[in-house]
Amino acid sequence: MLTTILSVGILLAFALIAFCLIKWWGVRNVGVTPVHLFTFIAILFTSGLDVGLIMFPLTEFPVYADTAAAPEYGFANPLAIEFGFWGFLIWGFYFLTAFYFCVIEPRVGFFEIPVVKLINNIVILGTCAFTGYLFLTYLPFYATGIIGDGETLSWHFYAIVFLTIALATYSSTDIKYVRVLSLASTWLFFALIAGMWAAAAMGFDGLLGTMGLVGEYFTNIDKFVLPINDYHQFYLFWWFAWSIMIGQFTSRFVGGLKTWQVLLALLIFPSIPLLVWFSVLHYYWANELATGGLIAISMLVVGVTFVINSLDSLIRLYTDNLNLTSERLGKPIYLVLNILALFGLVILFKSGWMQIEWIGSIVIGIYFACVFYIAFFKRKEVMAITSSPEDRNLDFHKIETTH
Numbered sequence: 001m002l003t004t005i006l007s008v009g010i011l012l013a014f015a016l017i018a019f020c021l022i023k024w025w026g027v028r029n030v031g032v033t034p035v036h037l038f039t040f041i042a043i044l045f046t047s048g049l050d051v052g053l054i055m056f057p058l059t060e061f062p063v064y065a066d067t068a069a070a071p072e073y074g075f076a077n078p079l080a081i082e083f084g085f086w087g088f089l090i091w092g093f094y095f096l097t098a099f100y101f102c103v104i105e106p107r108v109g110f111f112e113i114p115v116v117k118l119i120n121n122i123v124i125l126g127t128c129a130f131t132g133y134l135f136l137t138y139l140p141f142y143a144t145g146i147i148g149d150g151e152t153l154s155w156h157f158y159a160i161v162f163l164t165i166a167l168a169t170y171s172s173t174d175i176k177y178v179r180v181l182s183l184a185s186t187w188l189f190f191a192l193i194a195g196m197w198a199a200a201a202m203g204f205d206g207l208l209g210t211m212g213l214v215g216e217y218f219t220n221i222d223k224f225v226l227p228i229n230d231y232h233q234f235y236l237f238w239w240f241a242w243s244i245m246i247g248q249f250t251s252r253f254v255g256g257l258k259t260w261q262v263l264l265a266l267l268i269f270p271s272i273p274l275l276v277w278f279s280v281l282h283y284y285w286a287n288e289l290a291t292g293g294l295i296a297i298s299m300l301v302v303g304v305t306f307v308i309n310s311l312d313s314l315i316r317l318y319t320d321n322l323n324l325t326s327e328r329l330g331k332p333i334y335l336v337l338n339i340l341a342l343f344g345l346v347i348l349f350k351s352g353w354m355q356i357e358w359i360g361s362i363v364i365g366i367y368f369a370c371v372f373y374i375a376f377f378k379r380k381e382v383m384a385i386t387s388s389p390e391d392r393n394l395d396f397h398k399i400e401t402t403h
Helices: 002-023 039-047 059-067 078-086 088-108 114-142 155-171 175-201 203-219 228-255 260-270 271-286 296-321 331-351 356-377 380-381
Strands: 028-030 255-258
Touching: 002 088, 002 228, 002 260, 002 356, 002 380, 028 088, 039 114, 039 175, 039 203, 039 255, 039 260, 059 078, 059 260, 059 271, 059 331, 078 088, 078 203, 088 228, 088 260, 088 356, 088 380, 114 155, 114 296, 114 331, 114 356, 155 296, 155 331, 175 271, 203 271, 228 296, 228 356, 260 271, 296 331, 356 380
Parallel strands: none
Antiparallel strands: 028 255
């Protein structure tokens, strides 16, 4: 049942991407708080990805390489499969939702319908908690030798997650932190890649040679559209769970790109650092290089920064949508409510009471409901769209005065 829901949702999403691209190819996309391209890509990259990017690959390469146990991975090498689960084509989901919220939603108002708004914000809150749960789950592996034995969850890990949620909640009280966090996360990530590349002494030849393995992704790209197995299904549901809220958040910052440029920016720019990062990690795994000590600490620092950045974006989104902002509630109440709610949901995910597949299925349902709503009630308004909303202006200084 879940596989059918997911497959139909994916086919719908790609059909909508094609329609939007053909219909509004040259429309200039302007968000309510536009920023320059590099800042937009930094916000997108660091908000649209979470700690799994840092913590998953080293544990997944051996699984993808064991084709005796999982023959479905035999069509490509582990690096190509890792990239396929994270890069390029899958970012089309974010294009679809970012374009929708930037250009179409202001004319439609589907997400202002009370029941839709409530469901959407439950999805956002649940996905926030799932991000914290993943962080908690993978902390022991990367903290081996620093804290704990690499397997057991001690109170230290719960304390780190609690503190991370607290910092993210505090940073969500002012939008000016978005640019700072996004740029800091991006540069820290680049520094981590450079540092690990240098420590591995792989050189440019080693890096380029490893990167070449990703060619098997592009020659088999069709195999990544529908779920390969249950684990790929988990990933795709995860992407769906994120898609609406990341599109809703990042659409604010689109700085005048045409529709086709938004698509290319989302497919290409985030995929380049992903390719380099996965290639460096693959080299460590293939050559059995150690990743402890300073490298482990560096990965933890970047992972924490990514989590703070992602949670900041999502907390700001659902609190704005529900009018539960720090201005309305007061900062102390705002902090306490969000920290306790998120940490409590993290514990629910840890206990197995909640699953990301459920959240992804709800999001697919929202996709279909939105399409039907437009088709029956807003078709003329949508088909008449020729530009971004008239009240948008390309003022790159607006973010400096927005709180």
